[in-house]
Amino acid sequence: MQIQPRQQLLDMWRSTARLSFVDGDWQFGGRDGANSISDAEQLLCVLAPATEIPLFRLDNPNVAERDVLDALDAMGTHVQVPQRLVRALKKYVDRYTDADGTPIFSGDTYFEPGEPGAEIEPQQRRLDVVDSFSVSITLMLATIGFTRIFRQIVTRPELLDEVAELERAASKRLTAAMVGLLRSFAVNVFSAEDDFGQELVRMVNQDRRPTRQVVEELRNALREINARLRDDVTIGSGTKESGEFDLPNRLFECGWSWGIVQEAPEIETSDVGVQRPGRAQNAPYLYFTTVALDAIQALSSERTRLLGLLDEAQLKLAQSLQLRFELTRSYWAAIAGFGQARWPLEDLPWRTTDGVEADYFTLLVSGMMVQNQIAVRAPDADLSRVADVLEEVANRSRITRRSTEREPALDVHHPGLRFVLEGSETAGGPKLAWTVADISPLLLRRTLNLAGLLADGTARSRLLDLADELWRHLDNRSLTGGLTDGLWDQPAGAFPQLDVKFTEVSWYYTKRVVDCLVTASHIINEPPLRSELLADIAAELLIEAEHLYDRERLNNSTYSGDSLAAELKQIGIDLERARNRRRERPGVAVAVAQDVLRRLDRLSAARQATHGTM
Amino acid sequence: MLIFATSDKGGTGRSVTSCNLAYRTALDGKDCVYLDFDFGSPTSGAIFELPEVLAGVAGGGLHDFFLGRAEEPLRIDVWAESERDVLLTRPAGAGMLTLVPGDRGGSEFRATAEMVERCVRLFRRAEDEFDLAVVDLSAGRSYATEIALAATAHPDMAGVDARWLVFHRWTRQHIIAAAGLVQGPHGLLEAGRARGHDPAALRRAVRFVRTAVLDPAAPSQTGLRPEQLAWLDRTDRGLHELAGAQGVGRSVVLGEIPLDPVLQWREQLLSNQDVMLHGTANQESVTAFEQLAKRLFDDEAWLGL
Numbered sequence: 001m002q003i004q005p006r007q008q009l010l011d012m013w014r015s016t017a018r019l020s021f022v023d024g025d026w027q028f029g030g031r032d033g034a035n036s037i038s039d040a041e042q043l044l045c046v047l048a049p050a051t052e053i054p055l056f057r058l059d060n061p062n063v064a065e066r067d068v069l070d071a072l073d074a075m076g077t078h079v080q081v082p083q084r085l086v087r088a089l090k091k092y093v094d095r096y097t098d099a100d101g102t103p104i105f106s107g108d109t110y111f112e113p114g115e116p117g118a119e120i121e122p123q124q125r126r127l128d129v130v131d132s133f134s135v136s137i138t139l140m141l142a143t144i145g146f147t148r149i150f151r152q153i154v155t156r157p158e159l160l161d162e163v164a165e166l167e168r169a170a171s172k173r174l175t176a177a178m179v180g181l182l183r184s185f186a187v188n189v190f191s192a193e194d195d196f197g198q199e200l201v202r203m204v205n206q207d208r209r210p211t212r213q214v215v216e217e218l219r220n221a222l223r224e225i226n227a228r229l230r231d232d233v234t235i236g237s238g239t240k241e242s243g244e245f246d247l248p249n250r251l252f253e254c255g256w257s258w259g260i261v262q263e264a265p266e267i268e269t270s271d272v273g274v275q276r277p278g279r280a281q282n283a284p285y286l287y288f289t290t291v292a293l294d295a296i297q298a299l300s301s302e303r304t305r306l307l308g309l310l311d312e313a314q315l316k317l318a319q320s321l322q323l324r325f326e327l328t329r330s331y332w333a334a335i336a337g338f339g340q341a342r343w344p345l346e347d348l349p350w351r352t353t354d355g356v357e358a359d360y361f362t363l364l365v366s367g368m369m370v371q372n373q374i375a376v377r378a379p380d381a382d383l384s385r386v387a388d389v390l391e392e393v394a395n396r397s398r399i400t401r402r403s404t405e406r407e408p409a410l411d412v413h414h415p416g417l418r419f420v421l422e423g424s425e426t427a428g429g430p431k432l433a434w435t436v437a438d439i440s441p442l443l444l445r446r447t448l449n450l451a452g453l454l455a456d457g458t459a460r461s462r463l464l465d466l467a468d469e470l471w472r473h474l475d476n477r478s479l480t481g482g483l484t485d486g487l488w489d490q491p492a493g494a495f496p497q498l499d500v501k502f503t504e505v506s507w508y509y510t511k512r513v514v515d516c517l518v519t520a521s522h523i524i525n526e527p528p529l530r531s532e533l534l535a536d537i538a539a540e541l542l543i544e545a546e547h548l549y550d551r552e553r554l555n556n557s558t559y560s561g562d563s564l565a566a567e568l569k570q571i572g573i574d575l576e577r578a579r580n581r582r583r584e585r586p587g588v589a590v591a592v593a594q595d596v597l598r599r600l601d602r603l604s605a606a607r608q609a610t611h612g613t614m
Numbered sequence: 615m616l617i618f619a620t621s622d623k624g625g626t627g628r629s630v631t632s633c634n635l636a637y638r639t640a641l642d643g644k645d646c647v648y649l650d651f652d653f654g655s656p657t658s659g660a661i662f663e664l665p666e667v668l669a670g671v672a673g674g675g676l677h678d679f680f681l682g683r684a685e686e687p688l689r690i691d692v693w694a695e696s697e698r699d700v701l702l703t704r705p706a707g708a709g710m711l712t713l714v715p716g717d718r719g720g721s722e723f724r725a726t727a728e729m730v731e732r733c734v735r736l737f738r739r740a741e742d743e744f745d746l747a748v749v750d751l752s753a754g755r756s757y758a759t760e761i762a763l764a765a766t767a768h769p770d771m772a773g774v775d776a777r778w779l780v781f782h783r784w785t786r787q788h789i790i791a792a793a794g795l796v797q798g799p800h801g802l803l804e805a806g807r808a809r810g811h812d813p814a815a816l817r818r819a820v821r822f823v824r825t826a827v828l829d830p831a832a833p834s835q836t837g838l839r840p841e842q843l844a845w846l847d848r849t850d851r852g853l854h855e856l857a858g859a860q861g862v863g864r865s866v867v868l869g870e871i872p873l874d875p876v877l878q879w880r881e882q883l884l885s886n887q888d889v890m891l892h893g894t895a896n897q898e899s900v901t902a903f904e905q906l907a908k909r910l911f912d913d914e915a916w917l918g919l
Contacts, residue, residue: 061864062854062857062865063854063855063858063863064864065851078864078865079865080914153863155817156917
């Protein structure tokens with residue numbers, strides 16, 4: 001792999017620390033201004049590797065790696081770094097808590113007006129967004145995990161109080177974010193005849209069969225998911241709609257809307273302050289669904305369970321979220337893989353029920369497809385089909401197939417894919433819009449994830465080649481020169497025809513690149529694939545080598561010089577090593593066995609040299 | 615400020631590092647005094663290269679002072695007496711560098727209340743007259759340490775900044791020994807409590823200094839084979855884990871002194887000339903001494919976690 005997570009993450013840390021840590025204090029902000037999402041992303045650039053990769057841990061300065069500490073030089077000494085992180089995290093939580101103690105999850109400067117020139121009203125800027133719930137879950141989990149370890153090292157009472165205070169505040173924000181996600185879940189039920197229904201049927205009907213038949217099959221395929229939605233989803237939003245599914249000819253979709261759904265009921269849990277009324281349309285957005293799923297995955301991760309990061313109330317909420325996670329994942333996998341012939345997923349670009357087409361959506365859906373494939377242990381053949389789709393997305397978005405023209409296909413990189421947030425106008429003001437431009441890092445992360453799942457060496461290396469190409473692309477897009485050197489994003493670095501030059505960092509983008517590097521480090525840390533072929537070859541080589549070795553020992557005098565005895569001893573040790581490594585590292589065993597054979601042959605050749613001369 | 619230098623084992627480089635700290639601090643313009651409390655073996659004169667007092671003075675040193683045979687212990691101006699070329703004249707801007715030596719042939723003695731009173735007087739004068747007083751205690755649990763603990767707990771010493779440096783080499787045995795010296799039975803904290811110290815406060819005043827550390831990344835280690843470096847890296851990580859578990863981890867470390875060939879063969883002050891002119895010592899060692907000398911006075915470095 002060309003991706004070298006350790007080196008690249010350390011470079012990124014150096015730049016982040018230098019840029020963020022000014023005059024002894026953490027400074028928020030970036031290209032898109034400070035808001036509850038961007039600020040969390042900025043902190044996660046440091047905290048995500050520090051909590052997800054053991055090598056990068058900062059919570060215990062006693063065992064932190066030296067190069068890791070050196071990279072954060074700008075934040076002070078090994079003793080100061082964790083303390084300053086604690087303070088930066090507290091600063092974040094305080095910034096996004098209302099005077100009455102209610103956590104704020106506003107989109108603020110990430111919101112754009114739906115029509116150019118329209119003026120966003122202040123109360124609209126304060127609207128809560130699913131992106132903020134999700135990133136807060138990730139950041140707060142990382143924070144609590146960090147403080148849990150760090151407080152065991154701390155002895156100073158003042159510092160202990162500070163750490164405990166942060167942990168309390170982070171836990172409250174975590175609960176509030178989970179409540180937010182539970183109130184943003186959307187179930188959209190529609191008739192097969194209306195616009196939504198027609199779009200959905202057209203998308204899934206890849207073999208062009210009669211509509212009535214397809215609708216019936218689709219209803220059958222979704223019946224179980226719907227039954228669980230109806231029976232098990234009992235709190236938060238999305239509880240009322242699923243009953244309508246029993247009416248004839250009804251279809252539905254589920255996932256996360258952009259914010260708290262209109263008329264979403266409040267949720268009873270520990271104190272999370274005011275639960276604000278919802279504004280968002282009751283329909284899933286693919287982007288926010290993906291973002292929410294990622295956060296929920298973190299809630300049920302091994303780390304979260306092992307460290308016991310959730311309290312009792314949070315465990316309950318997490319269970320409810322996990323249920324929605326599974327249903328949503330199954331739903332989209334069912335749609336994307338519907339039918340006997342070509343999967344709807346393979347029909348690029350994906351077309352949403354409101355009639356918008358984009359390769360980016362294909363990428364989002366394939367992510368859910370893969371998550372489902374992990375759950376159902378899908379065979380390599382199915383995984384390979386998704387791999388083909390990812391390659392196709394890379395081509396079509398001009399990452400692997402480059403052109404020199406300024407074509408519309410580049411819009412997804414810059415300015416990005418824009419969609420309107422329906423319902424945002426009900427807060428008073430114009431409709432708001434959201435822009436996403438993270439197709440490249442997301443594609444890389446999905447590619448790495450999928451590569452890690454493949455057991456077939458050839459298919460895996462094909463995907464890793466794609467990952468290398470994607471990384472080269474991302475590498476070209478990093479900012480150069482100045483304080484932001486080595487951070488992201490400079491789209492013109494990969495596409496010179498884009499006439500745009502940024503000097504400020506986009507934390508949104510940089511954090512997504514960090515996610516890729518973290519994923520890459522997980523993949524690299526897994527044991528290499530074991531080739532059966534190599535194991536067989538190693539076994540055969542060992543048979544010959546051992547036989548020759550035994551003959552060497554039997555037929556030649558034990559009364560010989562030191563160097564020959566030493567050589568034979570070394571060969572014996574190497575043979576033992578090759579035998580021991582054969583199962584785990586067959587390639588290593590082959591190499592060692594070959595070396596042994598060569599050395600034994602050199603001895604035998606030397607003995608043969610006596611024949612001619614005697 | 616009073617700095618007490620101690621170590622569990624001998625051969626940790628406690629004295630040579632302490633002397634270098636005093637030297638670096640003096641070069642930085644602060645007045646320094648070095649009190650040789652290694653009563654069994656008062657050899658700091660050798661490090662400062664004072665030919666008359668290689669192993670202590672003939673009389674009037676710290677032994678005589680404690681035993682009541684001298685009213686004031688002898689003081690030696692290192693800048694004036696040393697034979698070392700770079701010590702011959704006091705560099706412009708440098709502070710005083712004074713040695714208070716022990717007596718030749720003197721040995722350890724049991725502390726009496728009167729000795730503690732004398733010791734308090736000695737420390738108070740050092741505190742008044744100098745910016746830094748380095749008190750070099752002998753290795754292990756010694757009478758010198760007991761006197762120092764008793765003196766620093768004395769009411770007259772209230773308000774005097776007393777800090778402790780524990781030197782240990784970067785090996786398994788030394789890590790465990792250093793941890794034991796501080797936290798173990800009859801260790802510094804326990805002995806301190808018996809003498810009237812608040813153990814929590816005393817613990818906050820203790821920092822560790824790792825000596826003769828083999829830094830795999832240092833240019834001077836280029837001779838090591840790749841296998842040795844790979845092994846060294848793992849061993850180093852294991853030592854960090856051990857140190858963390860023993861309570862002598864990085865968060866309580868004030869400095870690290872790399873392994874230096876010059877110091878290995880000859881305990882001496884490392885001058886800038888040893889690096890620049892003679893090329894015998896490594897720049898890393900001098901930098902480490904400088905940094906450590908600075909951190910002595912950096913309150914945040916002592917704040918800890």
